[in-house]
Amino acid sequence: MNRPAKKMHSRLDRHLMGIGILFLLPAAILITFTTLVPIVWNGVLSLCEWNGNGPMEFIGLKNYVKVFTDKATMKTIGNSLVIAAGSTAVSMLLGILLALMIYKTGKREGSIFRFIFYSPSMIPMTVAGLLFVFVLSPDDGLLNNLFVVMGLGSMQHAWLSEPGLVLITLAIVSGFMGSGTIMMMVYTAILGIPESLFESAKLDGANYWKEVKLIILPLIKPTICMVFSMEVMWSFKTYDMVWTMTQGGPGSMSKTAPITMIQNAFTYNKFGYASAIGLVFTVIVLVCITLVRRAMKSEIYEY
Incomplete structure (x- = not known):
């Protein structure tokens, strides 16, 4: 040139x-x-003390020291981690199982099932929370009444009021609400696998579950890793659902870090402390996502 x-x-x-x-x-x-x-x-x-009106007073790292020494605040961060872990496990297991089952249905039936199982994901969390409050009501809730009809009255519980059950219940509800999105992403990945691989497996006498083990899961592993990382991040965003269903109760058994942060900011006017809680929680979430991505790193299969 x-x-x-x-x-x-x-x-x-x-x-x-x-x-x-x-x-x-x-x-x-x-x-x-x-x-x-x-x-x-x-x-x-986060480095200042401020009530929202007067002048800001610089106090250094005192707010951060308070975050790590306040047992109540650390408990709410722990609650957030428990709900996130449970929600991720439920949504991933349910989403992958639904995708695997729907893949074997016909096109018409599959589209109907996809619509049914994806529909909950389109409902706002606040609305879903109100619906589940009705379903899980201890007196006239749908779930407890169903147990009575089935002759399993001993399994009735106050699902949102018992300290030992409330976090598990919230995690399951959150996971169920997110499973539809996981299902669609995994199902789309399965559709990308060449049909010739399944035909070869059938000629070798493999049944569907062998196809799942030897073909589908290895080939969609990168998608599962990506979806898992995204779900970990999504599972921490449960403020609206938790507040709608329990408002942090009973007592503070289900209070999460976002609830504590918002209460400190807008109820107690402790904006500096609330900012410190928010930053600490953000760092914890980023660390969790980074660890998950490193743990889930895998080779990319070509086909």
Whole structure:
């Protein structure tokens, strides 16, 4: 390439780069003011004592020390971790099982089942929480009445009021609500497997469960890893569901970190302490997601 052509080529590259920057600039400005600026402000606020009205008083790391020494706050962070772990396990197991079962149904039946099982994921968490409050009511709830009809009256419980059951119940409800999305993503990954692999397996006399073990699960493992990481992140976002169903009760047995943060900020006007709780919780979530991604790293199968 001669020198004039090189000059023209580099000029064109700079022109295209400038156009690309112009297209990205609005999104970059939006992200800066809606995400980065609040994060920085939250970090500054966590180092201060402020009631929302008067001047801010710099107190250093005292809010963080209080977070780690306050047993009640650490308990709410622990509750969030328990609900997230249970919710992730339920949604992943249920979602994968539903995807595997629906894959073997006919196209018409499969589309009906996909709609049925995905429908809960389209319901807002607040609405779903109200529905499950009715279903799990100890007196006239659908679940307890069903146990009575089945002759299993001894299995009746106050699902949202018993300290030993409330976190498990919330985790199962949250996992159920997220299983539809997992099902759709895993089902789509299964559809991407070439049909010739299944035909070869059938010629070798493999039944469906052998196909699942030897073909489907190994080939969709990267998708499962990605979905698992996403579900871990989603499972921490349960403020609306928990608040609608229990408001952190009984007592504070189901109170989560987001509830504690919001109460400290808008009920007790402790904005600095609330910011510290939020940042500590965010770091814990990021650490969990990073550990999950490292643990779930796997080879990419080609076919």
